[in-house]
Amino acid sequence: MTAQLLDGRALSSAMRKELDAEIAAIKAELGVTPKIAVVRAGEDPASVSYANAIQRTCELRKLAFEMHALPEEVGEAELLSRVVRLNEDPGVHGIMIQEPLPKGIRAEVITDALSPAKDIDGVHPANTGRLAQAEPVGRSAGVSDFFVPATPAGGLELLKRHGVALNGKLAVIVGRSRIVGKPMAMLLLRENATVILCHSRTADLPAICRQADILCAAVGRAKMITADWVKPGAVVVDFGVNFQNEVMVGDVDFEGVQEVASMITPVPGGTGPMTNVMLLKNLLEAARRQGQK
Numbered sequence: 462m463t464a465q466l467l468d469g470r471a472l473s474s475a476m477r478k479e480l481d482a483e484i485a486a487i488k489a490e491l492g493v494t495p496k497i498a499v500v501r502a503g504e505d506p507a508s509v510s511y512a513n514a515i516q517r518t519c520e521l522r523k524l525a526f527e528m529h530a531l532p533e534e535v536g537e538a539e540l541l542s543r544v545v546r547l548n549e550d551p552g553v554h555g556i557m558i559q560e561p562l563p564k565g566i567r568a569e570v571i572t573d574a575l576s577p578a579k580d581i582d583g584v585h586p587a588n589t590g591r592l593a594q595a596e597p598v599g600r601s602a603g604v605s606d607f608f609v610p611a612t613p614a615g616g617l618e619l620l621k622r623h624g625v626a627l628n629g630k631l632a633v634i635v636g637r638s639r640i641v642g643k644p645m646a647m648l649l650l651r652e653n654a655t656v657i658l659c660h661s662r663t664a665d666l667p668a669i670c671r672q673a674d675i676l677c678a679a680v681g682r683a684k685m686i687t688a689d690w691v692k693p694g695a696v697v698v699d700f701g702v703n704f705q706n707e708v709m710v711g712d713v714d715f716e717g718v719q720e721v722a723s724m725i726t727p728v729p730g731g732t733g734p735m736t737n738v739m740l741l742k743n744l745l746e747a748a749r750r751q752g753q754k
Contacts, residue, residue, distance in 0.1 A: 499515060525552075555744040592609055631673055701728060
């Protein structure tokens with residue numbers, strides 16, 4: 462059995478076309494061009510690649526883009542000041558702080574300073590808290606008007622648009638970061654999956670992974686998850702971005718696992734392109750909310 466590809470490039474391309482009508486409507490109704498400001502400190506290769514991809518997408522969709530590339534040596538106070546200025550700029554509708562940040566800069570200080578209304582990657586405590594409080598799908602709306610991190614949102618969209626059943630399924634997530642692992646757990650819980658969130662201290666991790674109907678890898682270790690960790694027929698979502706000899710690879714050993722899984726995301730071309738398009742969806746929603754005040 463060779464797994465069906467969960468093709469993020471194809472789906473994101475289709476979704477970008479869907480977004481074009483919404484972009485045109487926002488420009489016509491509100492008289493503004495939605496603008497995203499990306500803030501980066503240093504030259505982390507994955508961050509640079511992601512920022513470039515966002516810029517290309519914005520240019521193609523005729524959205525406004527600002528890159529704030531600061532040196533590795535930037536101080537916390539200067540970075541904080543830049544974020545505050547962007548919060549106060551009415552022409553900027555969405556702000557994304559790229560990680561990793563340089564040593565000596567406390568990520569929580571920077572993200573806490575973001576305006577929740579412009580936090581289109583869902584990292585501010587107000588947004589993460591609202592996601593945790595949100596009702597499961599099918600129940601009353603509960604809390605709303607929050608942003609979900611784009612990477613796990615894109616992974617979920619891949620699953621749903623490929624018809625993957627989530628209700629009652631066992632989902633195992635390897636990695637507990639606040640930008641991928643934890644929010645992915647919350648999203649799958651909302652879809653009525655049963656979720657096990659694993660991490661570096663989890664005992665007998667391979668045995669737990671082998672139970673998963675849906676296995677999500679977000680640990681940041683190249684090809685860590687091998688075929689013998691995967692239940693035959695499982696759906697595998699690889700969020701990993703690692704570089705081996707300048708080649709991007711995921712957290713999953715793709716060549717081996719694709720012979721066991723029923724569906725799998727490639728790296729590159731899986732969750733990465735979906736992150737990009739989900740960030741745009743959040744940007745458009747942020748611009749609409751700000752324009753309707």
